[in-house]
Amino acid sequence: MSPTARFRALPLRSRLALLVTVAVALAVAAVAAVSWVMVRTQLRDQLDRSLLATNPNAQVSRALLDGRCTRPADTPQDIAGNLNATVQIVTSDGAHCWVSGPATLPVTAVDKEVAAGRRRAALQDVTTADGTDMRVYTFPAQTQPGAPVFAVSVAKPLADIDKPLSTLAWVLLLVCGIGVVGAGAAGLWVARTGLQPVDELTDAVEHIARTEDLTVRIPDEGDDEIARLSRSFNSMTAALASSQERQAQLIADAGHELRTPLTSLRTNIELLARSEDTGRAIPPEDRKELLASVKAQMTELAALIGDLQELSRPDAVSPGPLQVVALHEIAGAALSRARLRGPELEFGSVLEPWYVRGEAAALERAVVNVLDNAVKFSPPGGAVEVTLRAGELRVRDHGPGIPDEDLPHVFDRFWRSPSARALPGSGLGLSIVARTVARAGGSAELRAAADGGPGTEAVLRIPGAPSPPPPGTSVVPDQ
Template sequence: MKRLPLRSRLAILTAAAVAVAVAAVAVTCWLLTRQQLTDQLDKSLRQADTIPQARGVLSQYGCIPSRPAVKGHFDFNPTNTAAQVVMQDGQVCWVQGEAPFPVTGKDTAVITAPKQGNTPAASAPHTVTNKNGTELRVYTVAITVNDQPGVLSVARPFSEVTDPLNTLAWVLLAVAGIGVLGAGAAGLLIARAGLKPVDRLTETVEHIARTEDLSVRIPVEGEDEIARLSESFNAMTAALASSRDRQQQLIADAGHELRTPLTSLRTNIELLERSEAAGRPIPPADRKALLASVKAQMTELAALIGDLQELSRPDGDPTLQVVALHEIAEAALERARLRGPDLAIRAELAPWFVRAEPVALERAVVNLLDNAVKFSPPSGSVEVRLDHGVLTVRDHGPGIPEDELPHVFERFWRSPSARSLPGSGLGLSIVARTVQQSGGEVSLRPAGGGGTVATVRLPGAPTAPPDLT
């Protein structure tokens, strides 16, 4: 069943469901008809006008076991009705019919059964089979013949019930077969019509797998499950296309950013190599400056590679834990003071605990402070404040123009005025990503009197981490 196509399975399941329903209706109809026909036959047996005539004939002619009563004196029932009288001594008097039929214990038990008031005892209708193999429906009632107790049994062929039932069974079987075949055909047609959107989706997926063209979209019609599936698929391909574009852009930007320090490194190393090969040493001051430039370029490459590794991490849920933001900010401040020894860095840090990835959060805070140190003028100042989950870093540098603020968190974006300064343009992208993963938000805005204010808002953790000291 699992190997069949979906439309075939739907057609088979539809036909099976219809078959079960039709079978249930057919069986119910057959049973109800059988009950009705049996009740009608039993009613006709109870209403047969045989008892008075049987008494009169037997009183006049006596019991005739070998043949039925004399015609004209006992012609009281239709030709398909048989009757016989059973006396208390077991003698069977054949009254009417083709031949006597078997006597059962239900018949003889009526002879000794007590009367119900003025109503003679009688048996429930039951079925017997005569010597010819014919089923008869028998009804027995108590009578008295010449002051002798006995019973009169009246019988009619049970074929009056079974023949119509057999015909009805064939009719129901034919109708059920036609219904099941029709349901299977209808189910196949409905499955084909209903699965057309799925076929289009399959063709689109195969096309994308074959051509890697993520710009293909599936037309969305209606609001049913297929439409939702199409919308979800379109959203998925759009996300994949966007991810691929970002990846290609990241590779292009990374290549561009790597080219500059690598070119500078190559130039400096070639200069050192030519100096050694020519036997003309570089003056000590120039050599020291050259080596410092090589070291700076290597440091810039290492920072760029670290930033790329940070951004290449998957965007899934990071491993968050409760950390002290004020302690992370204090550690970042120590590094910032080393990088800007001539700057006055003032801080007010109130305790605040957040759920974040410790290493990533420290890197984000360090990037914010590095930006403030980098753009601060000599002997300038930087103010850092942490109050109720709001971390602000204010510098007194040139600031960021209003038209450039929307781009500051983009990867590899650098302000035209800052392209001569060291950096990769990835620091604020890492800050934004880390803060968003921690459930917070980050923003930059011009500060009154010059400079820039970076603001980070992080929700507090439910509980503080345990004191391990």
């Protein structure tokens, strides 16, 4: 398994703690390294300034006057007082003599160049015969003007700065270790505290999966991402609970609506069956009524099942491909069907061209449902007025009307006004109307007649255009 795969296999809390620890460790290491380099640079600069400030002229003059530097010194001997530095004279041919300090210095090519006058001065690091690292400053000198040039090397041990740097390195290493350990502990605490709402969310999801209890809510205080996630989860569970409640209500209402026609149908069929079993014939007129009743009940059951299938489909699922359709033609076809259902009624219509984007069969069914209501509640010989202007379809009947207190409920599933419960129907027609029109981007309304007369007016508003759009464009203007 690759390191990346192993890292992803860790729990989220461990990954967060590890990332915090690594980030802090890198930051502390970077700060420690920069601090060590800056201190080392400052100490070396300070040592160089100390070498430049050292003045060995008195010791060098005494050594020259005593003749000590006419040949290389085999045995170091302190000629003059302690300068807290090693002083050595070097000639251009590489000969050298020790002036002051604990040990002689090796002669380098840089020293010879300074002694020969080819270089003004130089700073360098050397190592003595006993293994001591020294910082050396070499500069040219003369006993008097016109005299031969020689080089004077002044050196101090690098241990003066190496020991403090070594101590600083151990201190920084200790601080880094403490910082990393502390960062790991802090990262674990931060991960545990920060992921506590996620743990609560996980517990809630597991509880819902185990018990199917959609009433569970988790705290959503604050405005951070966790609070937003909590609010989204609460909204989701509320929506699921509402959907579950609507589903249960739909099943209960459907069972209630199915019970009546099924009971009546079973009764009629049992009467017919008993007649056949006993050999006692039912009078022709009664038999004809029973068969007509069975046929009507079967038709009602078929319509109810179709309505339930329509309402059981999710809102996001379209019943068919959306296309540009002529609403005035759909309304005309629905009007023809309504005339067959109410031959004793007078229908008046004004249908202006209007094109919408939708599913033709669903829209026609919605308009038929509205017209069926108008036919159902119209008195014998009454009139039904249908108009379509600028995307607003109005269907007006002259029936008893709907009480104002019932208007807010007319589009609810299975809701039927007290005056309509004796009439055939399932109470789903207007629900399907509202759903279909909303899917086409419009709205549906049922209200009292605008002129104050008797009857009810149904108004369907669907966005569109008075003429068909060019191919490839939408009939509904962009909002």
